Amino acid sequence: EPEVTQTPSHQVTQMGQEVILHCVPISNHLYFYWYRQILGQKVEFLVSFYNNEISEKSEIFDDQFSVERPDGSNFTLKIRSTKLEDSAMYFCASRDAGLNNEQFFGPGTRLTVL
Amino acid sequence: AQSVAQPEDQVNVAEGNPLTVKCTYSVSGNPYLFWYVQYPNRGLQFLLKYITGDNLVKGSYGFEAEFNKSQTSFHLKKPSALVSDSALYFCAVRRYNTDKLIFGTGTRLQVFP
Numbered sequence: 001e002p003e004v005t006q007t008p009s010h011q012v013t014q015m016g017q018e019v020i021l022h023c024v025p026i027s028n029h030l031y032f033y034w035y036r037q038i039l040g041q042k043v044e045f046l047v048s049f050y051n052n053e054i055s056e057k058s059e060i061f062d063d064q065f066s067v068e069r070p071d072g073s074n075f076t077l078k079i080r081s082t083k084l085e086d087s088a089m090y091f092c093a094s095r096d097a098g099l100n101n102e103q104f105f106g107p108g109t110r111l112t113v114l
Numbered sequence: 115a116q117s118v119a120q121p122e123d124q125v126n127v128a129e130g131n132p133l134t135v136k137c138t139y140s141v142s143g144n145p146y147l148f149w150y151v152q153y154p155n156r157g158l159q160f161l162l163k164y165i166t167g168d169n170l171v172k173g174s175y176g177f178e179a180e181f182n183k184s185q186t187s188f189h190l191k192k193p194s195a196l197v198s199d200s201a202l203y204f205c206a207v208r209r210y211n212t213d214k215l216i217f218g219t220g221t222r223l224q225v226f227p
Contacts, residue, residue, distance in 0.1 A: 004157065006157075031213065033213075033214075035215075035217075041219070042217050042218065042219045042220065043158070043204065043206075043215075043217040043220075044217070045214040045215060045216070048213050048214060055213065056212060056213060056214055058214070091157060091158065093158075099210075099213070100146070100163075100165045102148060102160045102163055103160075103215060104160065105150070105157040105158040105159070105160075106157045107155065107156055107157040108157055
C-alpha cells in the first residue's frame with residue numbers, strides 16, 4: 001500500500017539554524033500539506049500546496065517558513081531561523097484529486113530546537 | 115471559526131465491550147468530518163469520513179461513526195473493542211470550501227484484556 005514517507009524521523013538543531021524537513025508524498029497525489037503538533041497539543045495546519053504554489057496557509061506559517069517541491073517526488077518544509085517554540089512533530093500529508101478525498105499522513109519528523 | 119472538541123482525554127474499555135469516542139464540532143456551512151488514529155511512532159491513519167448522505171458511516175477495522183447535525187456531533191463507535199484498538203484517536207473537520215483540517219485534541223483509547 002502506498003504511503004507518505006518523511007525524513008529524518010528526528011532532527012535536533014540549534015536555535016537560529018536553518019532546517020529542511022523532507023517528505024515524499026504518494027506518487028499520484030496532487031495536493032500536499034504540512035501540519036505540526038507541539039507536544040501535548042493538537043495537530044495544527046501550517047500550509048497547503050497545489051500546482052507548485054501555496055493554496056492556503058495559517059498564521060503560524062510566517063516568513064520564516066517556506067515550502068518547495070524541488071522535483072517530481074519530494075516536498076520540503078524549510079524553517080530559516082529556528083526558534084525554541086518551533087520544537088514539534090511535523091507531519092506531511094497528501095491527497096489525490098477530488099475535494100472529498102481524505103488526506104494521507106506521513107509518520108512525522110520530530111524537530112527539537114535547543 | 116472552525117473548531118473540534120474531544121471532551122475525553124482518555125477512554126477505558128474492556129475488550130469485547132462496545133466503545134464510543136466523542137467528538138463535537140463547530141463550523142459554518144456543511145462540514146466534512148474525519149476520524150484518524152495514531153499508533154506509537156506512526157503517522158495519522160485515516161479511519162473514516164462523512165461528506166454527505168447516510169449519517170452512519172463505516173470505516174476501517176470495524177469502526178463506524180454517526181453524524182448528528184442537530185447535536186453537531188460525530189462520535190466514533192465500535193461494537194466490540196480489541197486490545198489492538200488501543201491508540202490515540204483524532205477527530206477533524208474541514209469546511210466545504212477550504213482544504214485544511216482542523217483537529218481535536220485527541221482521545222487516548224485504552225482497551226484492557
